[in-house]
Amino acid sequence: MTFYPLNVVEYVPETTDSASFVFEIPEDLRATFDYKAGQFLNFQIPWKDFFIERCYSISSSPITDARMQVTIKRVADGRASNWFNDEVRKGSKVMVAAPSGRFVLKEQHDNALIFFAGGSGITPILSLIQTALLTTDRPVQLIYANRDADSIIFKQTLDGLASEHSNQLSCHHHLDSDGEFLTQQKIEDLVAQRWDADFYICGPGPFMDTVEAALADHNVDDERTFIERFVSSIDPDRTEAQTQMEEEPDIGDVKLKVTADGKDFDVEYLSGKSLLESVLADKSIEADIPFSCQEGHCGSCMSILKQGDVKMRANRALSKRDLAKGYVLACQSVPMSNKIWIDFDV
Structure with missing residues (x-):
């Protein structure tokens, strides 16, 4: 990088x-x-x-x-x-380093946008809201949870946007100090049957868990749920970073297939390297391979494992729900079988 x-x-x-x-x-x-x-x-x-x-x-x-x-x-x-x-x-x-990330607006969608932000989780969401208001006519709703009124980041900016775009944007503030804890029932009341919206979620873990649970109860499609998790990389002097990894078994020859930008590529797997390292080393691939930190904490290289088994050396970006759906981090994945197929078009 x-x-x-x-x-x-x-x-x-x-x-x-x-x-x-x-x-x-x-x-x-x-x-x-x-x-x-x-x-x-x-x-x-x-x-x-x-x-x-x-x-x-x-x-x-x-x-x-x-x-x-x-x-x-x-x-x-x-x-x-x-x-x-x-x-x-x-x-x-x-x-x-250069910008990265997949927590972006889907240009082909025209349904309502509902944003859930907790604390500093408002940072990417403000960018999304401002952009949506000026580039689309999609209804926009923000549900923003904070500790108290003094901890609301961008309060004046949000008030101004709500006033200027009153026919398109609605903002709902929920403060712990007022006892306005965000529950699943409260979420259902605020969404008001607009379960066909695109949902964007960013904030503390428990906050996000509550929102995700509410969406799951209403069978909101994964293609309309966008999640950004704030995690930190492991510093060189931290104990966790110094812990030796388990010895990785010698799988032998590995056939690695990669899907990106709607195309399939056969990639030479480099022994001892991650799947992402092998992909990036293959200069014949004419596709945009998403990646950033290469340390397992940003989630940019998230992909679907469509065939085979892998082991992730570290994972600080994917939730249990992500793992259950077959997502892996290509930068941390090493093969545990002879045939691997990962799809970056997720």
Whole structure:
């Protein structure tokens, strides 16, 4: 992964524990940093005598904002989030990789959009909402849960959007301080039978579990459910990163088939490498292979295992529900059978 130095041209405090950081993109990097609403950036951050990496969602919209912005909320004992909020200001230089991610609007869909955000999960969702309001006439509903009124990120922006687009956008705030805990029953009341909508979910684990359970109860199709999970990579000095992996068995010759961009490719599997590493090494593949962190935490290389068995060295992006459906992370998957077929067109 290549990181580029970007200058912070604006620092905007959002709440007492979150701030936005606006970047200037040099002319020669404009194409590299072209992005879709809902995507994220991978950052390389100095820490002691090494570097750590973190992914943060882009909160600006490519349609409405001239410059790219991320918004970062402090996490207790969070190395990167506290570094950003304590150290990074206007004039700072930060190492950033190109945008990535699949948490984007489906252009071929024309049904309603219902967004569930919890806390800092609003960051990619704000980008999606702003883009949808200006590029579609789809009804948009935001259900946003927070601890209290002071912790609502983008409160003024959301109020302005709701006022300006009152015929298209509705916002519902749910505050723990008011006893407005988001339950499955509350979700059902708010959705109001619009179960044919596209649903976008981003927030803390328990919040997302509640929303996913409500959608499952109403048999919402997976093709209309889009989920973004915030997870952190494992730093080099963490105990988990130093734990040795189990020895991987020698499977012998492996036939690897890959589907991407609607085409099938036969790929030479490189012994000891992940499926993604083998795919990227094959320069004959004429397809856009999605990947970013290559560490198992961003989920960009998520694919469906259509044939064979694999073992994932690490998994910090897929839920139990994802695993049950056959999803794997190509960057962490190694073959456990002689025939493997993975499909990136998911």
